[in-house]
Amino acid sequence: MLISLWRRVREARRLPLLPLVMLLVVLVIPAVFAPLIAPHSPVEGNLNDRLLPPFWVGETIGYKTVVEKVNRENRLNEILLKDAERRIKIGDGTITGGGQIVQVGDQLEILFRKEGSTKYLLGTDKNGMDIFSRLIYGARLALVVSLLGIVVSGILGSSLGIIAGYYGGIWDTIIMRLVDISLSISLVLIALVLAAVRGPSIDNVLIVICLFLWSRYARLIRGETLLLKSQDFIARAQVSGASDLRIMYKHIMPNLANTIIVLATLQIGFVIILEASLSFLGAGVPRPNPAWGLMVADGRELLSNAWWVSLVPTVAIVLTVLSINLLGDWVRDRLDPKQRQI
Amino acid sequence: MQRFILIRFIQAFVAILAVSIIVFSLSHLSGDPLTTIMPMGDVEPEDIEALRVKWGLDQPLHIQYGVFLKNAVRGDFGESYAFGGQTAMGMVLLRFPATLQLAGAALVLTLVIGLPLGVITAVRKDGWVDYQGKAIAFLGQAIPNFCLGIGLMWFFAVWLGWLPTSGRGGIDHLIMPAFTLALFQVAALLRLTRSAMLDVLDTEFIKMARIKGIPEWKVVWKHCLRNAFIAPLTYFAIIIGSFFTGTVVVETVFSWPGVGQLAVNSVFARDFPTLQAVVILGSSIYIAANLLVDILYAYLDPRIRYS
Numbered sequence: 001m002l003i004s005l006w007r008r009v010r011e012a013r014r015l016p017l018l019p020l021v022m023l024l025v026v027l028v029i030p031a032v033f034a035p036l037i038a039p040h041s042p043v044e045g046n047l048n049d050r051l052l053p054p055f056w057v058g059e060t061i062g063y064k065t066v067v068e069k070v071n072r073e074n075r076l077n078e079i080l081l082k083d084a085e086r087r088i089k090i091g092d093g094t095i096t097g098g099g100q101i102v103q104v105g106d107q108l109e110i111l112f113r114k115e116g117s118t119k120y121l122l123g124t125d126k127n128g129m130d131i132f133s134r135l136i137y138g139a140r141l142a143l144v145v146s147l148l149g150i151v152v153s154g155i156l157g158s159s160l161g162i163i164a165g166y167y168g169g170i171w172d173t174i175i176m177r178l179v180d181i182s183l184s185i186s187l188v189l190i191a192l193v194l195a196a197v198r199g200p201s202i203d204n205v206l207i208v209i210c211l212f213l214w215s216r217y218a219r220l221i222r223g224e225t226l227l228l229k230s231q232d233f234i235a236r237a238q239v240s241g242a243s244d245l246r247i248m249y250k251h252i253m254p255n256l257a258n259t260i261i262v263l264a265t266l267q268i269g270f271v272i273i274l275e276a277s278l279s280f281l282g283a284g285v286p287r288p289n290p291a292w293g294l295m296v297a298d299g300r301e302l303l304s305n306a307w308w309v310s311l312v313p314t315v316a317i318v319l320t321v322l323s324i325n326l327l328g329d330w331v332r333d334r335l336d337p338k339q340r341q342i
Numbered sequence: 343m344q345r346f347i348l349i350r351f352i353q354a355f356v357a358i359l360a361v362s363i364i365v366f367s368l369s370h371l372s373g374d375p376l377t378t379i380m381p382m383g384d385v386e387p388e389d390i391e392a393l394r395v396k397w398g399l400d401q402p403l404h405i406q407y408g409v410f411l412k413n414a415v416r417g418d419f420g421e422s423y424a425f426g427g428q429t430a431m432g433m434v435l436l437r438f439p440a441t442l443q444l445a446g447a448a449l450v451l452t453l454v455i456g457l458p459l460g461v462i463t464a465v466r467k468d469g470w471v472d473y474q475g476k477a478i479a480f481l482g483q484a485i486p487n488f489c490l491g492i493g494l495m496w497f498f499a500v501w502l503g504w505l506p507t508s509g510r511g512g513i514d515h516l517i518m519p520a521f522t523l524a525l526f527q528v529a530a531l532l533r534l535t536r537s538a539m540l541d542v543l544d545t546e547f548i549k550m551a552r553i554k555g556i557p558e559w560k561v562v563w564k565h566c567l568r569n570a571f572i573a574p575l576t577y578f579a580i581i582i583g584s585f586f587t588g589t590v591v592v593e594t595v596f597s598w599p600g601v602g603q604l605a606v607n608s609v610f611a612r613d614f615p616t617l618q619a620v621v622i623l624g625s626s627i628y629i630a631a632n633l634l635v636d637i638l639y640a641y642l643d644p645r646i647r648y649s
Contacts, residue, residue, distance in 0.1 A: 177353070177356070180353055180357065181353075181356065181357045181360045184353075184354070184357045184628070184629050184632050185357065185360070185361055185364075185625060185628075185629075186587040186624060186625055186628045187587075188587050188590050188591070189587060189590070189605070189620070189621040189624050189625055190361075190364060190365075190368075190621070192590070192605055192606065192609050192617065192621065193364070193365055193368050193369070193617060193618075193621055194368060195609050196369075196608070196609040196612055196614065196617055197368050197369060269484065273486040276486055276488075276489075277486060277487075277488060277591055280488045280591065280594070281590065281591065281594055281606055281609075282606065282609070282610065283606075283609060293488070296488065296489070296492055299492075300492065300595065303492070303495060303496050303499075303500050303507070304499075304500045304507070307496055307500065310492050310496075311492065311493070311496055314489045314492050314493060317486060317489050318484075318485055318486070318489050318493075321484050321485070321486065322481075322484045322485075325480070325483075325484045
């Protein structure tokens with residue numbers, strides 16, 4: 001009793017805590033509790049609050065000299081400065097009002113500052129949408145798309161892999177040739193064609209994931225099935241009159257569960273990257289949905305004026321993928337040390 | 343061997359054919375391409391009919407596919423919808439040098455960084471360098487390339503102001519896109535070279551070489567690397583293939599005027615001929631690279647061709 005408890009604690013200690021916590025904080029908790037956590041709507045913006053920085057940033061984004069040589073008379077004039085003069089052009093946009101007047105040497109300048117507030121924790125984008133809320137709903141999107149893709153392609157690929165391995169012959173040939181074709185086609189290019197034809201949509205991402213991911217499962221599972229098939233317990237099941245379907249489902253499938261789980265965990269990171277990349281290219285999730293890749297793309301042009309618009313989702317993607325890959329490695333080492341190569 | 347090569351050639355051919363079928367059938371899923379590209383209202387129905395006949399869109403689908411395939415083999419994908427008067431293939435070829443430059447630079451970076459790092463980490467196994475190498479390998483394969491690109495762009499172009507943000511120009515324009523494109527493959531090549539080197543370092547003839555008193559650097563860089571080179575060498579083709587699809591993302595990040603950017607732009611312009619040209623050409627390069635790997639591998643490692 002005590003020994004088994006001790007063992008459990010030791011097992012738990014080996015669990016990679018940092019990536020696990022990171023994954024929970026960045027992806028899982030936001031995804032599950034999105035409506036509870038998000039302070040604002042992810043798709044509606046307030047146009048008065050465009051491009052506000054995160055709460056810890058208050059930066060001077062420009063200044064304009066209004067008076068060259070200060071004397072008493074034009075010192076008074078500062079109060080009369082019309083609103084129209086309190087304008088500054090930065091990049092493509094004009095920022096109006098809010099200027100703070102300071103004296104620098106002999107000159108009088110208006111400083112234009114934007115300060116973040118806790119109203120928008122991570123700032124806003126060019127449509128005045130709250131980045132924090134978009135990030136949270138984006139986690140939901142990323143999680144749903146990747147899990148759906150993994151599950152569907154996993155079931156499809158594993159079934160075809162077992163069929164190919166178990167029946168062999170013509171089935172094996174057909175399925176494995178399809179696998180070869182699927183593995184030799186470039187994903188991104190086909191996704192682009194799909195986007196051009198149907199317009200960007202979540203369905204496209206799922207179609208691309210399923211069309212191409214199944215083959216990885218099929219190839220691996222077929223190999224494992226071939227090894228299992230030659231073992232005695234399968235022959236005994238056949239002799240005792242079990243149907244093919246029963247053998248595949250009751251005898252082969254349970255022996256492959258670990259392999260399938262390992263491959264699936266290792267694929268999640270890949271799928272999240274794929275979804276984000278496609279959305280970044282504009283071929284994945286359509287606007288104004290809060291997809292992380294889309295958010296990065298939206299901020300690309302603004303990088304020099306409003307870095308937070310694209311850097312915040314970039315950090316979210318990198319943290320998510322890093323922690324998923326670390327966890328995936330751990331799951332693989334625990335469940336299936338043979339498979340170090342996949 | 344000949345049989346193996348023949349089978350692989352047929353497979354590659356079937357794969358390219360499959361791509362052409364996918365591309366063709368997808369392009370025709372959207373319905374009539376003419377209605378999507380014609381400005382609304384101010385076009386006479388007769389003009390549309392004339393264009394339909396001119397582009398062969400009035401023919402049955404399988405005949406259209408036959409014509410499409412016949413022309414595709416000759417590199418003729420028709421006129422670009424978006425850039426009037428230009429052929430789709432011409433547009434691609436116009437952009438090709440930029441992509442070639444980017445991919446070439448990335449290839450050089452991959453070799454210069456990945457190969458030596460792989461050798462050093464293998465020689466100093468479990469040492470400090472090996473530890474760093476593992477970190478690079480892990481990060482390189484976990485960070486999506488557009489995230490890396492945005493991060494680099496912000497740090498080096500906006501924050502430090504050392505490099506230009508985007509576009510094509512001198513060497514300084516090339517550094518960030520090439521590195522972004524290369525990092526994933528640097529990580530892959532590092533791992534591959536390391537494990538190949540570890541295998542060779544363990545063999546008898548290396549021990550023999552050391553006993554004979556050959557200087558250590560010569561043992562490592564000449565005797566070992568030459569024997570460990572098979573796996574990385576065959577991997578080059580994969581690298582080249584992946585660069586031509588990886589450029590789609592990297593070129594979009596850095597506004598690099600290459601084929602990848604053309605592909606993305608033609609998605610938004612619904613410029614099917616150009617997109618078809620890019621996809622079929624890109625896929626062909628990718629498939630050809632894979633084919634080359636298999637053949638090289640079988641040539642260098644007899645166990646494969648006889649299995």
